Structure formats: structure tokens, C-alpha cells
Amino acid sequence: xxxxxxxxxxxxxxxxxxxxxxxxxxxxxxxxxxxxxxxxxxxxxxxxxxxxxxxxxxxxxxxxxxxxxxxxxxxxxxxxxxxxxxxxxxxxxxxxxxxxxxxxxxxxxxxxxxxxxxxxxxxxxxxxxxxxxxxxxxxxxxxxxxxxxxxxxxxxxxxxxxxxxxxxxxxxxxxxxxxxxxxxxxxxxxxxxxxxxxxxxxxxxxxxxxxxxxxxxxxxxxxxxxxxxxxxxxxxxxxxxxxxxxxxxxxxxxxxxxxxxxxxxxxxxxxxxxxxxxxxxxxxxxxxxxxxxxxxxxxxxxxxxxxxxxxxxxxxxxxxxxxxxxxxxxxxxxxxxxxxxxxxxxxxx
Ligand code: 1CP
Numbered sequence: 001x002x003x004x005x006x007x008x009x010x011x012x013x014x015x016x017x018x019x020x021x022x023x024x025x026x027x028x029x030x031x032x033x034x035x036x037x038x039x040x041x042x043x044x045x046x047x048x049x050x051x052x053x054x055x056x057x058x059x060x061x062x063x064x065x066x067x068x069x070x071x072x073x074x075x076x077x078x079x080x081x082x083x084x085x086x087x088x089x090x091x092x093x094x095x096x097x098x099x100x101x102x103x104x105x106x107x108x109x110x111x112x113x114x115x116x117x118x119x120x121x122x123x124x125x126x127x128x129x130x131x132x133x134x135x136x137x138x139x140x141x142x143x144x145x146x147x148x149x150x151x152x153x154x155x156x157x158x159x160x161x162x163x164x165x166x167x168x169x170x171x172x173x174x175x176x177x178x179x180x181x182x183x184x185x186x187x188x189x190x191x192x193x194x195x196x197x198x199x200x201x202x203x204x205x206x207x208x209x210x211x212x213x214x215x216x217x218x219x220x221x222x223x224x225x226x227x228x229x230x231x232x233x234x235x236x237x238x239x240x241x242x243x244x245x246x247x248x249x250x251x252x253x254x255x256x257x258x259x260x261x262x263x264x265x266x267x268x269x270x271x272x273x274x275x276x277x278x279x280x281x282x283x284x285x286x287x288x289x290x291x292x293x294x295x296x297x298x299x300x301x302x303x304x305x306x307x308x309x310x311x312x313x314x315x316x317x318x319x320x321x322x323x324x325x326x327x328x329x330x331x332x333x334x335x336x337x338x339x340x341x342x343x344x345x346x347x348x349x
Contacts, residue, residue, distance in 0.1 A: 003132060003203060007139040010109040012073045012205060015310065016239040016319050017285050021239055025318045026073035027342035028145070030266075031325025032066040033078045040067045053079050059130035067142055070339040074143040074206065075305035077199075081149030081210055084191055085158055087123040088115055089146070091102060094217060105161030109188060111178035112173075115187045116263035121198045135203035146204030148196055150211035150246075151188040151229040159182065167216055174225065178294035178329040193236045200239040208243040208266070209233060213326075215248015222252050222263040231303050234260040243287055247324065247338035250275070257284040286313060289323035290338070295330045299337035317344070 012026035034040055042060060043052060052058045063077040082092045082100050093101045106112050108139040121128065128145075136146050149157075157163075159170035174181040195205045214226050227245070233244055246252050256265055257280040265284055267276045269291040276286050294305055298306030310320060324333060 003135075004134050005203060006138075006140040008143070008205075010076050010125065011143055013143045013319060014241070016317060017206065019241075019285065019317055021316060024341060024346045025313075025315050025320045026143075027320040027339055028076065028142075029070075029321050029338070030076070030327055031064070032070075032072070032076060032322070033062045034326065035328035036326055036330045036332060036334070037065055037069070041339045044096075050092075051082075053083065054126045054127040056126055056133050059126070060133045063130070063134045064137055065119075066335075067138065070336060072142060072339055073312035074145050075138060076147060076208070077127070077131055077136065077149070077204070079130070081126065081147070081154065081212075082157060083124055084120075084148060084154055084195060085189065087118050087120050087191065087195075088158075088187070089118070090158065099163045100157065102157065102161040106158050106184065107161075109177040112180035112184040112191045113308060115184055116186055117190045117194070120191050120195045121206055121210040124195060124198075127195075128198055131199055131202040131204050134207075137194065143205045144203055145206045145208055146196065146199035146202075146240075147208045148192045150209050150214065150233075150244075151185045151192060152217070152226040153211050153213045154188050154192075154258060155181070156213045156216075159189075167213060171216065185225070185229055189232055192229075193233055193279045196233070196237040196242075197239070200237070204240060206241050206243065207237060208245060211244070211249070213248075213331075214246040214252070217249070219251040222249055223255070225337070227252065230256065230262075234262050243285075243319075246289075250279070250336040251280040254281075257281075264319060266321070267323065273309070273314075277313070282317065285319060287319040287321050291326050292322045292330070294323055295322075295326065295334045295338060297334075299334060302334060302337040303341040307336060308344055310342065310345050 015022050016026050027068040059078045067075050156167040159173045160167050239261035241262035244262045247268050250271045264287050267288040269289045
């Protein structure tokens with residue numbers, strides 16, 4: 001099917017990812033959708049999390065809510081990284097106040113070895129429908145970002161069955177059953193490649209891969225376990241630029257910038273802009289890295305801190321963002337101050 005999408009009027013983030021000159025950095029916010037927005041809370045009262053994710057009208061509406069308020073340069077589709085585990089046949093629940101749970105996680109090498117690549121376009125058809133619908137709704141005014149979890153991060157949830165500070169069970173499983181673990185990671189990798197290619201076909205203009213737990217790995221284990229799957233995904237997903245976000249893995253920035261096809265790298269606030277630029281020798285677009293808790297500062301301070309962040313990264317080859325997702329208790333006008341600060345940066349010079 002050929003999609004006729006509205007003309008694209010705002011290509012700031014695409015330009016930044018291609019390394020072209022921009023007059024100010026593009027801005028968007030990780031976890032733009034969610035509990036800090038009263039309009040999201042209204043829908044949250046009426047529908048369960050997976051009803052919101054699986055109903056394209058609702059997912060589109062939730063994606064559009066922060067866009068109407070803040071007019072950022074990009075919109076990330078409302079979904080979750082854990083839908084890929086559902087596509088692999090695992091049950092995932094999300095009850096309010098509890099965080100995601102897998103009632104029957106992969107807890108034996110036999111279970112891991114029995115995993116196989118599903119027809120992800122069919123299983124997750126609702127994500128592709130939401131992307132197509134949102135791309136039309138955005139009307140070319142913001143760039144649409146699709147996403148997936150990185151294989152290592154999804155492996156962590158698959159084995160542990162829930163969020164964790166250290167994912168000790170998942171790490172133990174890797175060393176106790178390396179062959180079964182590698183099989184699971186390979187299946188997730190192949191599924192993710194097909195999933196992201198389907199997202200691009202459905203209208204995603206940029207894709208981001210979240211390796212939220214890569215920082216739990218030593219540099220050596222990152223190279224062995226996480227890096228090969230990220231490289232394969234960046235090689236085999238085509239048709240849109242990719243941003244890799246390896247949270248906590250400051251040591252991996254050089255290899256990710258030189259040895260993968262990623263167009264951008266997301267960095268968290270534990271890395272200085274200068275370090276990130278030096279490690280990547282200005283060879284790639286960087287994204288980040290405002291500490292989300294700083295959004296509790298006075299709006300005047302937010303403006304000052306954001307301007308300083310842009311000055312330090314430099315306005316070129318840079319995407320202004322938080323270093324991780326927005327926290328649920330951030331006042332809406334403080335989130336607004338962040339977007340306004342990026343947009344006013346040039347004028348402040
Ligand atoms: O209504 C609610 O309270 C549910 C909270 C919520 C939301 C709004 C969850 C449960 N997921 C989401 C949406 C979501 N998740 C998006 C939507 C797009 C956006 O607006 O950004 C994205 C990109 C994600 C990605 C995601 N889910 C990640 C990677 C990014 C990160 O934060 O590190 C991870 C690790 C998850 C798992 C997950 N889903 C939900 C929660 C609370 C968690 C974290 C669980 C944990 O480990 O504690």
C-alpha cells in the first residue's frame with residue numbers, strides 16, 4: 001500500500017540527523033505522553049493501559065496531546081517496548097500503581113529455546129495503524145518517531161518478569177544458560193528488525209531503539225551481548241534514520257557512532273556534552289541529556305539550564321531532549337518551559 005501522507009513542513013530533526021545546518025536545535029521529549037498531563041489522566045481513568053495502546057484512535061489521540069500543547073519538532077508514537085514480548089507469545093500485564101509484569105516469564109532454558117520469530121506485522125498491526133493515523137493527524141508539522149526496545153533490555157524484562165534495579169535474575173540466566181540466552185536475544189533482534197521496518201512502512205520517519213538497561217553491563221559484556229544486536233538492527237532497518245539510546249553506556253558511544261549505521265545517539269545526564277562530543281569526534285548527532293528532575297526547578301532556571309546545555313553541545317548535530325523520560329509529577333508549565341527554552345535559544349544570543 002502506498003501511503004499519501006501530508007507534505008512535511010517541519011524537517012528540523014531530519015536535518016539534524018543528516019548533519020545539515022539548522023537555525024536552532026530540534027526538540028522533543030522522551031515519555032512525552034503520560035501521567036504529567038491531565039488530558040492523559042482522563043483517558044487513563046476510562047481505558048486500561050493496553051486498551052490505550054491497542055486502539056489506534058486512542059494511541060493517536062494520546063500521541064497528539066503533548067503536540068497540541070507544546071508544538072515540539074517530533075512526536076513519539078504512544079506504545080510500549082513490551083508489546084514485542086506480547087508478539088512473542090508472552091503475557092504482559094500493567095495494572096495501575098504496579099508497573100509491567102509478566103505472570104509467566106521465561107524461567108528455563110527450554111522456554112528460551114522454544115521462542116521463534118512471529119509475524120510481527122500481524123501481531124502488532126495496531127501499532128502500524130496508529131502510526132499511519134498519527135502521521136496524517138500531525139499534518140507534517142512534527143516528525144513522527146517509531147520505537148522499539150533493544151534486545152538486551154527486552155531480554156531483561158522477559159527473564160525477570162518485572163522492572164528491577166539490577167535485573168540480577170536476567171544477568172544470572174545469561175551466564176547460566178548462555179546458549180538459550182543468545183537464542184532469545186537473536187529472536188528478539190530479528191523480530192525487532194521486522195517490527196521497525198514495518199513501522200517505517202506505516203509512516204514512522206525516525207526510529208529510536210531504547211536500551212534502557214545497557215548500563216548494567218560492563219564494557220566487555222556490552223560488546224559481547226548488546227552491541228552485536230544493536231549493530232544488526234542498525235544495518236538491517238532501512239528507510240529512516242535511527243537513534244540509539246544506550247542508557248548508562250558512556251563507554252559505548254565511540255563504537256556505536258563509528259561501527260553502526262545509527263544517525264543519532266541518545267545520552268543521559270551522567271555524561272558531559274564535552275565527553276560525548278569527544279568520544280564520537282563530532283561524527284554523529286547527539287540527543288539529550290537534561291536530567292528530568294531538573295524540570296522541578298523554577299521555570300527561569302529551566303530556561304537558563306537549557307540554554308547552557310545547548311551552548312555546551314552546540315546547536316548543530318544536536319537534538320534537545322531529556323536524558324530519560326519525564327517524571328509523572330512534573331508541572332505542565334515546567335515541561336512547557338523546557339520546549340520554550342529550546343525554541344528561544346537563538347533569540348537569546
Ligand atoms: O499510564 C501509565 O501510568 C502507564 C505508564 C507508561 C507509559 C505512559 C508505561 C508503562 N509505558 C508508557 C508509554 C511508553 N513507554 C512510551 C510512549 C511514548 C512516549 O511518550 O515516550 C515509550 C517510548 C515507552 C518505552 C518504555 N517502556 C521503556 C524505554 C524507555 C525508558 O523509560 O527507559 C521501558 C523500559 C518501558 C517499560 C515500562 N512500561 C511502563 C513502565 C512504567 C515501564 C518501566 C518499568 C520499570 O522497569 O520499572
